[in-house]
Amino acid sequence: MKLSFVVGVVTVLAAVALFATPCQGQVWEALVPLITQQVVGLWKNGEREFFGHQCTYSVTPTVKSFELYFKGRMSCPSLSSVRGEALTRSRSGVEVKTVEDYVKKVLAQGVITEEEAKAWITK
Numbered sequence: 001m002k003l004s005f006v007v008g009v010v011t012v013l014a015a016v017a018l019f020a021t022p023c024q025g026q027v028w029e030a031l032v033p034l035i036t037q038q039v040v041g042l043w044k045n046g047e048r049e050f051f052g053h054q055c056t057y058s059v060t061p062t063v064k065s066f067e068l069y070f071k072g073r074m075s076c077p078s079l080s081s082v083r084g085e086a087l088t089r090s091r092s093g094v095e096v097k098t099v100e101d102y103v104k105k106v107l108a109q110g111v112i113t114e115e116e117a118k119a120w121i122t123k
């Protein structure tokens with residue numbers, strides 16, 4: 001998580017809290033956990049089995065030209081040294097594009113067959 005993003009969010013929340021009336025303050029007490037949950041939910045890390053190997057993946061948000069993008073990364077060290085990467089505006093779409101990129105790279109290396117790759121690559 002970029003430090004500037006965290007500092008910005010904390011600054012905005014602190015400024016709003018200072019100027020909120022007591023009634024508005026109660027509303028903010030209820031909203032802050034919900035907002036925090038949504039912001040933290042933008043990041044995703046995990047593991048999954050892929051072609052019989054344990055693989056790791058991550059999705060991180062990034063801002064380009066004042067627009068929110070998602071960067072995906074995937075690697076399977078026991079299968080190949082390559083890493084699949086993608087950058088899209090869609091949080092769910094970045095996972096699909098990252099897997100496609102990884103599959104194309106391991107297919108080009110000859111690690112998997114074209115038949116195995118067909119199930120993971122969309123036209």
